[in-house]
Amino acid sequence: MRLVLSEKDLSFTAVVEKPWDRRTEFLALSPGGEVPVLVEEDGFAIPDANAILEYIEETRPNPPLLSTGPTARAKVRALAGFFDRVFFRDVVETLVVEKALKRLQGSGEPDGFAIRRGYQALEEHLKYINYLAEQHKGLASDALTLADLTAAAHLSVVDYLGDIAWDKHPEARAWYSRMKSRPSFRPLLADHIPGLPPPVHYANLDF
Amino acid sequence: MRLVLSEKDLSFTAVVEKPWDRRTEFLALSPGGEVPVLVEEDGFAIPDANAILEYIEETRPNPPLLSTGPTARAKVRALAGFFDRVFFRDVVETLVVEKALKRLQGSGEPDGFAIRRGYQALEEHLKYINYLAEQHKGLASDALTLADLTAAAHLSVVDYLGDIAWDKHPEARAWYSRMKSRPSFRPLLADHIPGLPPPVHYANLDF
Structure with a gap:
């Protein structure tokens, strides 16, 4: 994930979350308690590695990392x-x-x-x-x-x-x-x- | 998968493959030996359930099953x-x-x-x-x-x-x-x- 963000020249802050702590605030972002979660500056949060990758590709298409067609x-x-x-x-x-x-x-x-x-x-x-x-x-x-x-x-x-x-x-x-x-x-x-x-x-x- | 194909009104033929047989012809379509594999009429084959779903959504967008935006x-x-x-x-x-x-x-x-x-x-x-x-x-x-x-x-x-x-x-x-x-x-x-x-x-x- 950080490789994808870096290849697209996107800055981000990595935050360590211990999923086994099952913090209430974290479960509000990720109902399954899974990492990773992407949180946008406006607070929009996406759990699920696949959903995050596709979202990054859709919103920051350059360079394309899923190829074309x-x-x-x-x-x-x-x-x-x-x-x-x-x-x-x-x-x-x-x-x-x-x-x-x-x-x-x-x-x-x-x-x-x-x-x-x-x-x-x-x-x-x-x-x-x-x-x-x-x-x-x-x-x-x-x-x-x-x-x-x-x-x-x-x-x-x-x-x-x-x-x-x-x-x-x-x-x-x-x-x-x-x-x-x-x-x-x-x-x-x-x-x-x-x-x-x-x-x-x-x-x-x-x- | 068949629900997605059916909701998009696409006809298909389901073929049973026993991955544990590790048939050579099947491994040529799916190097990891995993099911499902989608085979198009022209022979183009895609393994990986996620890749198949995204491909169907990209090539047969109606009705959209991943929503819009x-x-x-x-x-x-x-x-x-x-x-x-x-x-x-x-x-x-x-x-x-x-x-x-x-x-x-x-x-x-x-x-x-x-x-x-x-x-x-x-x-x-x-x-x-x-x-x-x-x-x-x-x-x-x-x-x-x-x-x-x-x-x-x-x-x-x-x-x-x-x-x-x-x-x-x-x-x-x-x-x-x-x-x-x-x-x-x-x-x-x-x-x-x-x-x-x-x-x-x-x-x-x-x-």
Whole structure:
């Protein structure tokens, strides 16, 4: 979300909300108690990440991040959804639980089998990203789209947790290198999880 | 999805796909192996329920099911997302597992505590639906929107699994009665789960 706001050159203030506190004022903005919520200067509030993204695209159309024309837009939305659900479930969630959460929470030993499964899935996904990046500069088209931002954001989490084997996927590597060097990614690359430092290559644009 | 297609008076052929078969031809249409997938007559295929809905709205705008104008559309998308995630998780999923799946699969006794929790959540959600239906004819506006279709589709599952205590929620009841009497709901109300007949009131429009 902050990548989208940044790519559209929109200024915003990020406010931390702990949904589990279920504050009454927050539930008035988000009846399901879900984050994120976008609050406009006039007080208009929208919960639901998808509703927020579509609203930003409708009210601040430049640069377009969903591409132009119904079929191109359908491809971008489907691809962004793929990374948000399938890549997240197969790769990010598994590796975050095994390599970070268990260590931070002291909730047991990492499951080596699960970690291997996560990296095997990552390998399949890198093949797919490499294939897409062979067709055009971005994953969905030559222009930057929400699909690039979504995929790169999820990949940056995996990258934070350890080395990614880029050798077999040169086009994917070149694409991710371009994404990392975008100004919108700077704050994200500067993020650190307390108690879990990133590998040395993490913020390196020439990894 | 079929409600949206029906409300827009679009003809379609539903094809059953078992995603767990992971057919190569299907994975070519949906790289994540997810259903639903929309296939146009010219072969253009879109996976991802959200991408499909937005594509249908962009290419077949009448009647509009996302409302008109960015703020109204944001409300509709957020409300539809709320029912798809929060209502589904709190109510539908719990009751389907406890009241249907366990019986159909013979996988243990229903958990009375979970069922009570599901019905308590339903009660809260009915209050919210009643509140929304007091403001306008539909849940998001006076016109029918995706929010009405999404909410009514999920409610119809709960209704199938047993009685809903409508007494305290007259506006919600009137709204749901209007939804049930729409022609688009007829095929849905005629659906039966083998081995699990619906209660007698299920397809009754004057429940």
